[in-house]
Amino acid sequence: MSMFPSALDELIEKFASLPGVGLKSAQRLAFHILSLPEEEARSFAAAIVKARETVHTCKICQNLTDSDECAICRSPTRDGDVVCVVASPKDVAAMERAREYNGRYHVLHGVISPLNHIGPDDIRIRELVDRVAEGGIREVIMAMNPDTEGETTAKYISRLLKPFGVKVTRLAYGIPVGASLEFADDATLMRALEGRQEI
Amino acid sequence: MSMFPSALDELIEKFASLPGVGLKSAQRLAFHILSLPEEEARSFAAAIVKARETVHTCKICQNLTDSDECAICRSPTRDGDVVCVVASPKDVAAMERAREYNGRYHVLHGVISPLNHIGPDDIRIRELVDRVAEGGIREVIMAMNPDTEGETTAKYISRLLKPFGVKVTRLAYGIPVGASLEFADDATLMRALEGRQEI
Numbered sequence: 001m002s003m004f005p006s007a008l009d010e011l012i013e014k015f016a017s018l019p020g021v022g023l024k025s026a027q028r029l030a031f032h033i034l035s036l037p038e039e040e041a042r043s044f045a046a047a048i049v050k051a052r053e054t055v056h057t058c059k060i061c062q063n064l065t066d067s068d069e070c071a072i073c074r075s076p077t078r079d080g081d082v083v084c085v086v087a088s089p090k091d092v093a094a095m096e097r098a099r100e101y102n103g104r105y106h107v108l109h110g111v112i113s114p115l116n117h118i119g120p121d122d123i124r125i126r127e128l129v130d131r132v133a134e135g136g137i138r139e140v141i142m143a144m145n146p147d148t149e150g151e152t153t154a155k156y157i158s159r160l161l162k163p164f165g166v167k168v169t170r171l172a173y174g175i176p177v178g179a180s181l182e183f184a185d186d187a188t189l190m191r192a193l194e195g196r197q198e199i
Numbered sequence: 200m201s202m203f204p205s206a207l208d209e210l211i212e213k214f215a216s217l218p219g220v221g222l223k224s225a226q227r228l229a230f231h232i233l234s235l236p237e238e239e240a241r242s243f244a245a246a247i248v249k250a251r252e253t254v255h256t257c258k259i260c261q262n263l264t265d266s267d268e269c270a271i272c273r274s275p276t277r278d279g280d281v282v283c284v285v286a287s288p289k290d291v292a293a294m295e296r297a298r299e300y301n302g303r304y305h306v307l308h309g310v311i312s313p314l315n316h317i318g319p320d321d322i323r324i325r326e327l328v329d330r331v332a333e334g335g336i337r338e339v340i341m342a343m344n345p346d347t348e349g350e351t352t353a354k355y356i357s358r359l360l361k362p363f364g365v366k367v368t369r370l371a372y373g374i375p376v377g378a379s380l381e382f383a384d385d386a387t388l389m390r391a392l393e394g395r396q397e398i
Contacts, residue, residue, distance in 0.1 A: 003292040005265035011250040014243045018228050027289065029217050033247055034254055034263070041251035044213045045244035048232055051210040052240035055233055064233070066204035090226065093202040 062107040062124045064089045079103040081138040111153040142170040261306040261323045278302040280337040310352040341369035
């Protein structure tokens with residue numbers, strides 16, 4: 001039997017249902033909510049409802065947006081014939097931080113992962129194929145994480161897109177800038193050697 | 200400039216304001232909220248508001264409750280002349296799990312901590328003194344954490360209560376059950392030796 005009032009138990013349970021939050025952390029978070037001014041607790045709750053209600057995926061690139069089409073898809077200055085395919089909206093944010101890419105995106109919302117029962121139909125691959133089929137896209141850049149699932153997904157998609165005569169590329173593998181050769185793993189070193197460039 | 204819709208940014212900010220939640224975790228939590236069925240997101244928000252609105256402190260023992268007096272203070276089977284003083288509602292929960300104590304509690308909601316600018320008037324000491332002054336309490340058990348702040352608080356309170364002729368005790372220090380002597384720290388061993396008992 002819990003020694004807390006039921007409303008507190010319920011809140012602890014809600015926090016504990018979040019990914020990576022254990023029972024002890026959930027207790028700490030719930031106690032923090034109780035310690036907030038009532039106005040702030042209400043505004044926290046309102047932020048949850050508002051985010052869930054207003055944020056959805058862009059009908060073109062599937063990135064998160066609060067309008068019909070996202071800011072990047074609407075922007076007239078972005079290069080419309082290059083599409084960078086990423087697994088998650090966080091990856092769009094990472095690419096944008098690099099300030100190097102001026103094309104559009106396509107967000108898959110996951111990668112193919114048989115172990116987790118995620119097949120090609122569970123992520124937004126169909127939407128990408130439809131975009132390419134419509135024409136106007138010259139190059140599709142695969143920017144998935146360099147792991148087995150990312151590579152499988154990239155290869156699967158590239159096979160689907162090839163018939164449309166579109167160029168499919170992927171981000172370069174290599175030594176991360178600022179890293180030390182000494183601590184680079186074998187696979188990375190091998191890829192860096194394969195991808196060596198003349199200077 | 201963030202690449203997320205503003206409602207998502209706001210939610211990330213709210214999560215990041217929680218204790219022990221960094222920006223990356225806050226992002227993960229906010230994305231999880233977006234992935235919930237709308238009904239579940241609403242019920243999370245409702246749990247926050249409900250907990251903040253209905254949970255307050257018991258007017259007798261200061262423990263958290265959703266009624267005027269908490270279940271323990273209302274219970275006719277609990278021993279009313281012994282009061283166990285703890286720093287936080289979580290400590291009440293810990294004591295109750297031990298199923299050994301049948302008295303009442305008093306929750307201070309903190310300990311005296313000059314470094315954190317928490318003085319005797321910032322925690323619920325006055326309420327405890329008032330309870331003892333009203334009479335009917337025979338023994339007050341100090342159950343603060345065995346650290347400097349806990350001990351300072353216990354000593355301060357015990358000096359305040361002595362004039363009322365009440366017995367003030369504190370939990371025993373010693374080797375934790377199941378622990379190994381080899382790894383016990385010096386202070387604990389010293390306390391265990393001082394508190395040795397005939398068998």
